[in-house]
Amino acid sequence: MLDALVIGAGPAGLMAAEELAKAGRRVVICEGKSSPARKFLMAGKSGLNVTKAQALPAFIAAYQSPHMAPFLAEFGPEAVMDWCNQLGADVFTGSSGRVFPKAMKASPLVRAWMARLAGMGVELRSRWRWVGFDDGFAFDTPQGRTVLHPAVTVLALGGASWARLGSDAAWVPWLAEKGVRITPFQPANMGFHVDWSPHMAKVFGQAVKGAALCVDKRRERGEFIISSKGIEGGGIYAVSRDLRQGAALQLDLMPDVSVDEVAQRLSAMRSSETLVNRLRKLGLSAPALALVMEFGRALSPLQAVKALPIPLGPPRPMDEAISVAGGVSFASVTPDLELRALPKTFVCGEMLDWEAPTGGYLLTGCWASGRWAGRAAAAA
Numbered sequence: 001m002l003d004a005l006v007i008g009a010g011p012a013g014l015m016a017a018e019e020l021a022k023a024g025r026r027v028v029i030c031e032g033k034s035s036p037a038r039k040f041l042m043a044g045k046s047g048l049n050v051t052k053a054q055a056l057p058a059f060i061a062a063y064q065s066p067h068m069a070p071f072l073a074e075f076g077p078e079a080v081m082d083w084c085n086q087l088g089a090d091v092f093t094g095s096s097g098r099v100f101p102k103a104m105k106a107s108p109l110v111r112a113w114m115a116r117l118a119g120m121g122v123e124l125r126s127r128w129r130w131v132g133f134d135d136g137f138a139f140d141t142p143q144g145r146t147v148l149h150p151a152v153t154v155l156a157l158g159g160a161s162w163a164r165l166g167s168d169a170a171w172v173p174w175l176a177e178k179g180v181r182i183t184p185f186q187p188a189n190m191g192f193h194v195d196w197s198p199h200m201a202k203v204f205g206q207a208v209k210g211a212a213l214c215v216d217k218r219r220e221r222g223e224f225i226i227s228s229k230g231i232e233g234g235g236i237y238a239v240s241r242d243l244r245q246g247a248a249l250q251l252d253l254m255p256d257v258s259v260d261e262v263a264q265r266l267s268a269m270r271s272s273e274t275l276v277n278r279l280r281k282l283g284l285s286a287p288a289l290a291l292v293m294e295f296g297r298a299l300s301p302l303q304a305v306k307a308l309p310i311p312l313g314p315p316r317p318m319d320e321a322i323s324v325a326g327g328v329s330f331a332s333v334t335p336d337l338e339l340r341a342l343p344k345t346f347v348c349g350e351m352l353d354w355e356a357p358t359g360g361y362l363l364t365g366c367w368a369s370g371r372w373a374g375r376a377a378a379a380a
Contacts (some may be wrong), residue, residue, distance in 0.1 A: 002028060004377065005137065005150035007130050009036035010166070011363060012349025012370030013156030014113060019374030020154070021120040029122060030139060030148075031166075032129035036114060038165040039158065040363075041106045043322075048106045051080040051360040053093045062361050064241075065354040067330040071368035080364050088112050098360055130157070132174040152344045152377040156370060159324035159350035160185040167350065179341040181329040183353045187321035189362075190240055191232025193313030200294055204228045206287040208235075212255035214307070215239045215247045221255065226287050229316060237322065237358050244315055251308045253288045263302050275301060323362050325355040336376035337369065344380055348373035 006017045009031035020027045029036075052059060060072050075083075081099060084091045089101045089109040101109055114124070128139045128146075136147040158167030172182050209223045213235050222235025236243075243249060254262055262282065269278050278301055279289050295311065296304030318324065328347050332340055337352075339345045348369040356365050 002026075002148050002150040003152075004028070005030065005148055005153045006156060006374075007137065007153065008156035008158060008166075008349070009033075009124060009126075010156055010158055010349060010366065011037065011040050012351075012366040012373075013154065014117065015367045015370030016154040016156060016346075016348055016374030016377065017117060017122050018113075018120070019371055020152075020378045021117065021122050023375070023378035025152075025378050027120075027122045028148075028150075029124045030128035030130065031124060031126050033166050034126050036124060036126075037106070037110045039162050039167060041110060042162070042165060043106070043363075047104050048101055048109070049098050049358070049360045049363070050084055050091060050101065051077045051099045051364045053077055053081075053097045053099055059361070059364075063354055063356045063365065065330075067352075068354050068356075068365060068369070070335070071372045072364070075364070075368040075371050077360075077364065080367060083367075084109065087116065096359075130171070133178070152346070152380050154346045154348060154370075154373050154377050155351060156347075156349045156373075157351055159327060161187065161318055161321040161324050163319050171351075175328065175339075175342075178339075179332075180339055181332045183326040183329050185318060185324045185326035186244065187315045187318040188240060188244075188325045188355050189237040189322035189358050190244075190318075190320060191227070191236060191316040192230050192240075192243060193316060194230035194310070195313060196228075196230075197294060200226065200290055201228070203287040203290045207233070208251075208253075208287045208291065209285070210255065211235065211288070212252040213239050214250040214252060215242045218242065219252075226290070230313065231310070232316070234358060240315070241325070241355060243312060249310045249312055251291070251310060253284060253292070253305050253308060254282065259302065259306055262305055266301050279305070322358055323355070324350060325353070327351050327353040329353050337373040338376060338380070344377075346373040346377045346380075 003026040004020045006013045006029045009029050017027045017029050056076050060069050081091050091099050093099050128141045131138050131140050134147050136149040138147045157171045160169035203226050207223050207225050213220045220238045224231050224233035224235040292304045296308050328351050337346045349366040
């Protein structure tokens with residue numbers, strides 16, 4: 001009988017494998033793709049953000065899920081930084097509190113991690129795609145169909161975004177048939193469709209920087225991109241949960257200048273000047289100015305600058321989202337992340353029903369839950 005099986009070689013699965021191997025278990029990782037950590041590597045191309053240097057209570061609160069608290073308390077920002085440094089992927093903290101490897105890429109960390117796992121006796125089987133249950137865990141492999149019967153199993157199969165990199169949620173019906181409760185997936189950290197007029201084409205691909213995004217009583221500073229499809233980027237992602245739930249979006253395009261001061265500047269200008277000229281004199285960038293001309297013509301210049309409504313369409317498709325909400329309900333797992341319907345089978349990572357913003361939270365959540373599941377599986 002196989003001792004310990006991990007299905008999925010993303011951050012959560014690799015962390016679970018490491019904990020199992022540390023405990024002396026003989027570990028096999030089965031990965032459907034040709035190489036491990038595909039989504040992790042893609043996400044890290046523009047700068048790998050591993051965590052955020054933040055007080056633990058505030059860090060945990062960002063997840064809006066009390067179920068994640070125990071995992072994060074055991075493996076929070078400081079533990080993540082120590083783990084990266086011990087792996088040889090030394091990290092630094094940026095001005096925003098975000099923590100990055102000095103190499104700024106995911107690939108050196110993945111190479112070092114895979115080498116360490118190999119040295120611990122962990123076996124990686126690539127192109128082993130899990131295809132469901134058949135009196136065991138059935139796989140399509142380069143050698144044909146194979147069924148494994150492990151003593152313990154950790155599932156780390158990802159969510160439902162970026163299917164081309166392996167997170168395709170094919171596992172949902174197989175677990176549901178076993179009685180596992182699955183909360184339907186929704187996009188998270190995603191852009192939104194906007195029905196632009198033709199004149200906006202000139203600013204497609206440009207960023208609106210330094211704006212405040214106002215959603216209900218929340219006010220988030222951030223940058224976002226105007227694309228042909230709508231708006232996307234970090235500023236939008238920070239409020240995407242509220243927007244997905246139907247909240248309205250307003251922009252303060254001059255958040256560092258008070259309403260009274262903007263009003264004074266506008267009143268000092270000649271009333272005969274065009275709106276475009278007045279907005280340019282205020283210092284609005286070309287993309288910000290385009291937004292005002294798109295949605296603020298019927299408003300006073302003051303309101304258009306300080307409280308510009310942006311009529312959003314639906315979220316962009318789930319497969320474009322950075323992450324997802326939904327997944328295996330915490331009601332279907334024990335506190336050790338063992339599936340109640342499938343004893344000796346544990347789940348972790350984006351498979352679980354939690355949601356977090358970008359900025360290091362997503363990766364830390366995957367690592368922390370993978371570590372927790374791996375330790376529990378090792379003791380099972």
